[in-house]
Amino acid sequence: MNVVAEMLLSSPAPAAIWATLWILTLPAVLVLASPEAMRNPGEALRSLGRYLRLPGCRGAHPRETALESLAATQFAEEVRVAADRAELAAERWHERWEAATDEVTEAWQAWLDADARLRVRRSAAAFGTPWSAQTPTEYAARERFLHKAVRTAAGNGWLPAAAVADALAGRAGWDARLHPLEQELVVFRAAAGHLRDRYERAVAAEVTARHDATLARRTSDSLRQESWIAAARAADLRRLVPAGLSIASVAGEPAVAAAWH
Template sequence: MNMLAEMLLAEPAPVAIWVLLMLLTLPALVVLANPHGVRDPRRALVDSVAFLRRREERREQERARRRDEAAQTVRYAEEVRVAADQAGYAVQRWHGRWEAAAQRVDATWEAWQQAEARWARSRATAAFGTPFTAQNPTEYAQRERFLHRTVRAAADRGELPASAVADALNGRDGWDARLHPVEQEMAVHRASVAHLERLHRDAVAAERTAWHDAQLARRSRDSLHREVVIAEARAAVVRHLVPAAAPVSVDAARPAVVAGVA
């Protein structure tokens, strides 16, 4: 047996001859294997050729199916890679938003504390009382102008909402132009503390939301990276079945993969 194998390996011509003889005798074997083929050899031969043709067609269909599956596997790996890249960019954007929100928290905290300090000084000053001034139209007009000017300046600095200016001009929401300027200034400081405290609470809530969104984007990116490893490993096995895989565009890949992961 070893001598026969060595002879076949050394001389491939006999192998080719045997294969050719087997192919030539295959129709005759099929005819003889069929009882009806003995009575009608021509019909049996036609049936044999049709059988071989159908078998070859099934093989071709199977090869085409495997090529299509391989192409889909390779395409999916490319789409996942594009989606993972996009997710990486999204993580950077969300992280930038969180950093901006964190800076906003620090800024509102500092502004709030400064307003608290101003209000404390105002309370300390008011403890000594306010000097007496005559209640006349001129004095009232001066106090009204002082209130409007002080409220508008605080709103311009962001220490009061813009709506406070309209409220002060119309004497709404506790703004009283009849008060002494010291009392008016203390009222402005008190309102500034309340407003800046609200801004700080809103900034803290926004920072927590931004942090949650950044973490969610990071988890999505990590999940896509793990999927990339699996998809590319599968694509490497069948890539040889797809000689020229069509490139996948970013716009085409993003909805199919990112939406599916989400």
């Protein structure tokens, strides 16, 4: 008999220390023995901990096993419902993203059309026009022309509704003394600027919608993964419940609440 064996047999303290060291190093030995565990040691240790906590591995009472199985089943169902709701929310956020993308396309086309109209009016105004009205009658006619042009542009969505009030009040750059061609140039210049701003806002909204849709999809996928894990855990626990013991028979016991929490 060697010295180590003789020491372990003659004195209980070293034997207890030796056994403790073996127990403490067992998880590390199991992890090092698996190539998959070496790639993800944290998950391997968590899996080992879940295995060691299984009722069947710790000699739990059958009724306790049934209660824990019931709690795990209820938890899995709650996570499944949450995953279903997250999936629905992700679909709605994706629809909003698609709508924002369509708005960007429409706003871009509207801006291009406004820019084309502005170029045409600039070409017409290049021949020169009288700067101001010569008589009160001519001024009144130009004022009516301006008001009509602004209302038409606002009705087509080229200008905001506030532009009509500004034109009627003669503020914000609207000048009824200008020649109708000059007034049209002012209207179409303002429309091009407004539609450009609208396009930029649509682009910003699309970026935000894309971010929200991506986040919602990640949340949905994460919850779905958690629901699968919870369902697998509940299934493992149900297999540990003795065949002669019905989970429903212990479902009404007060201990269920403690098992749930």
